[in-house]
Amino acid sequence: MGERAGNARGPAGPGGARPFSGRVALVTGSTDGIGLATARRLAAEGCAVMLNGLGEPAAIAALVAEIAAAHGTEVAHAAADLRDEAAASGLVAQVLQRFGRLDILVNNAGTQHKGPIEDHPPARWREVFALNVDAAFHTIRTALPGMRERGFGRIVNIASVYGLVGGVERSSYVASKHALVGLTKAVALETAATAITCNAVCPGDVATRIYYRNAKLMAEREGISREEAQRRIAATNMPSGNVVAPEQVAALVAWLGSEAAAEMRGAALPLDGAWVAR
Numbered sequence: 693m694g695e696r697a698g699n700a701r702g703p704a705g706p707g708g709a710r711p712f713s714g715r716v717a718l719v720t721g722s723t724d725g726i727g728l729a730t731a732r733r734l735a736a737e738g739c740a741v742m743l744n745g746l747g748e749p750a751a752i753a754a755l756v757a758e759i760a761a762a763h764g765t766e767v768a769h770a771a772a773d774l775r776d777e778a779a780a781s782g783l784v785a786q787v788l789q790r791f792g793r794l795d796i797l798v799n800n801a802g803t804q805h806k807g808p809i810e811d812h813p814p815a816r817w818r819e820v821f822a823l824n825v826d827a828a829f830h831t832i833r834t835a836l837p838g839m840r841e842r843g844f845g846r847i848v849n850i851a852s853v854y855g856l857v858g859g860v861e862r863s864s865y866v867a868s869k870h871a872l873v874g875l876t877k878a879v880a881l882e883t884a885a886t887a888i889t890c891n892a893v894c895p896g897d898v899a900t901r902i903y904y905r906n907a908k909l910m911a912e913r914e915g916i917s918r919e920e921a922q923r924r925i926a927a928t929n930m931p932s933g934n935v936v937a938p939e940q941v942a943a944l945v946a947w948l949g950s951e952a953a954a955e956m957r958g959a960a961l962p963l964d965g966a967w968v969a970r
């Protein structure tokens with residue numbers, strides 16, 4: 693286990709406690725992007741959070757301290773590389789060792805490979821599945837016994853619109869995200885008679901680091917402004933013409949973690965500017 697920080701202080705919500713006070717969350721792949729926005733949101737709602745993800749140890753330590761200080765909640769980081777089966781299988785144990793429980797599991801870490809299927813390196817195919825599907829299998833199977841024991845659990849899998857529709861030159865991504873949606877439904881049915889839910893979120897294009905990098909490259913290549921490049925990228929797939937903000941994905945995850953979502957089970961929820969509505 694890596695860095696940790698935290699204290700018991702924190703602003704109280706309207707009822708004297710924040711919605712997730714006393715809860716513990718694990719967000720995989722949360723040192724950047726959607727995972728980081730989700731970790732911040734859950735911490736803001738009072739959750740203790742185990743971060744996971746790659747990065748420079750000093751930068752991660754600073755992130756842990758920053759989130760803990762901003763939200764007055766316990767934050768730690770587990771440095772498991774989830775392509776590795778043993779690491780993925782052991783991640784929940786690290787959370788239980790550090791926090792004693794796990795209430796909200798967000799399987800967010802993911803990767804993709806672009807290119808025609810004829811050229812897709814088989815080793816890379818295995819890697820995409822290891823991170824996008826197998827890691828979620830391992831965290832779910834190891835988290836469920838404790839959730840069943842305590843009679844509460846929220847599992848949210850970050851899939852993609854590519855878990856609902858196809859796409860060109862991203863075969864392993866499409867196949868793995870469909871598999872993650874299938875896993876979501878299977879787990880939702882196995883837990884349907886309990887207070888444990890399992891759902892998937894299916895974002896369209898999200899404004900993470902890679903989106904801004906692609907826009908910068910397009911702007912340089914085509915001699916247009918960065919804003920125009922961002923607009924063109926957004927309009928490529930999204931009928932709305934807007935990319936999704938990581939914080940919007942985080943807000944949906946937080947809702948799925950809430951009491952209000954207790955009977956939302958086995959859903960694959962698009963958050964995609966009407967991409968899959970066409």
Ligand code: NAD
Pocket residue numbers: 720721722723724725726727744745746747772773774775800801802803823850851852853894895896897898899900901902
């Ligand atoms: P990102 O690249 O911004 O961040 C990925 C995070 O995962 C980082 O914290 C990174 O360190 C971590 N990570 C990478 N490899 C890892 C590994 N082997 N083990 C553990 N952690 C690892 O990613 P993002 O764009 O925020 O995407 C997050 C999830 O959302 C992914 O599953 C992705 O498929 C899905 N998604 C993203 C978009 C998008 O447009 N960004 C759209 C739909 C779905």
